[in-house]
Amino acid sequence: MWRTYYKKVKGVSKLLLIIVIVVILIVSGIAAYTLTQIQTPTTSRIISPGKLVVFVWEDFTVPDVFDPLTKKYPTLTIENNIFTSQPEMLAKLMGGFKADVVSPCIDFLPRLIEQDMLQPIDLARLSNWNNIFKSIREYPGIWRDGKLYMVPTAFGLQAGVTYRKDKVSSINSWADIFNPAYKNRVLILNDARIGIVMAAWALGYEHPWNLTSRDLQRIAEFYKEHRDVILKFYESDIEARELLASGDAWIIAGSGPAQSYWLMSEGIEAEFVLPEGKGIGWLCGLSILKASENLEGAHLYIDYFISEDPQTYYAYEWLYGPTNENVFRKIPEEKLKESGIVGPETLSEVLPLIDPPNLDEWLQVWEKIVAG
């Protein structure tokens, strides 16, 4: 009986062994094929005619804007790669990710230039360049040694305050958001630079990008003293808006005007203010990476995003300030007022988002503030 059982087990073992080997061979084959497919665009980069690899915010891939682009240039095959934050974008590029076009904002642009990742943009290839506001075309941060490194596609305000008018009477100064009456009701943007600048304004600093170690310690103490008013340090605009809409939070510190527009469209009484006229401006755009092998396609892509149709879409749907002057002029005054879209002159009135000279120290202090 044991002999029969042994033979049976041995037979099953052999069958199992054959199955295992077959499975390994199939899996290896699939893996090898998949890896070859994945590596094609990044390592060997055999570019088909008109192939363009872009590494951009999700905004640039929405069908309302992207589909007309592909129809306009049917021979241009665009591969979209999305990032969700600029540090993530930088990390991926530093890790060797290859693309033709990238979409940085003005604060990260110097890092990309200094890492020698970008190449100058040829203005002669951009038919819509002269439609951009003159003040934005001449914005110093987008030029280096007389060469253009970013074509601005959108701008606006951030680091203002959005609050619920039914819960908060008014916000007139930056110190107002730290009022103890708002215990557990204030959302602070979880960004070292914006978070520290907002507290610096509350403490009366006039030049918040020039804070010393002592100033930073004072700001850390200030946050510690007022920790009770903070509900959380928020990461995403959607989350902040949802918390304000539910009534859990009353104030968002570090937001743009779009928050109040969206809340009001949901029937919630909200207002956006720049306390004491102090806020931070943002300017984002498109750049060409040094490794680009399709300069023609890259310029076509950039030129499209500063043309009227996509600029109009972003102004109306995403409430971004259009850099194309013709588009801006066509927006009705009422729409500008309710959406909080500002003119380019505001960029020179508010603080530009830049890196302070002692950024590492800022990051360390902010980490302590967030951890409490």
Added chain:
Amino acid sequence: MNLEKIRRKISINLLYSLPAIIYLTIFFYIPLITIIVYSFWHGEPLYRVVRTFTLENYVKFYTEELSQNIFILTNLISIATFLVILATAYPIAYFLARMVKGDTGLKIILLILIPLEMNYLIRVFAWRNLLGENGLLNSLLMFLGLVEQPLTIFFHSIPAIIIVVLHNALPYAIIPLYITIRSIPESLYQAAMDLGSNRISVFFRVTLPLSMPGVAIAFLFIYIPMMGEFAIPALVGGKTYLLGNLIVRQYLTIGNWPYASASTISLILTTLIVMFILFKFLGVRRLYE
């Protein structure tokens, strides 16, 4: 068994374990070794890495007040969460193992597992709405006249984290407890009763000691994931900042990968030490021997 047979058996065993070896090498050992290597390099914010050997990341993690406080807080919350889950899971497991006849207990456990089929993030977001100021819980308490004002303790707080983890991790505590309580021979209860024990002393002198391996496994299932948890504190924990949040922030926002790696390795070492203690002193081995 002659040498040839032994050799053949080893080669067959090796072949059988090959898929597991390949899988673990690619998805576990190589990433782990990469993290270990990174943890000994010099790092600065925004992904600046200098490939020179240093222990500074570990020194910083173990000596800096910030990381020490976060480490202690994470441990306290993990242990508190475990105790709350144990207090909830043990009576359920006991009831299913001892009071329910046949395999009905197992069927009820399968029902308990069903909510876990839902996406993890959706479950957490659902809790945000339930625990909020105008959420179901506060509305119910106010409707019943138990409170006049909505309770703020339940939203964006440490209790909120514990409640959400309780919901997510309860089945992982019930199952090992059910198995260990169920495996206690009926004769032991009868012997204890024959020797004059009442139900309470039977529980404390028979059931509880013999179910300790299950308690230990439940602890591991809850404590280890909780030590590295970052999504739940970020979504319902308000300004609570745990070790998982520190690691994620160092990796993705600040970009100091060597320090993030040293924090990760320190977290792994802590959980390994806890596992060693549990296996050594709480008889976990009995479960699989």
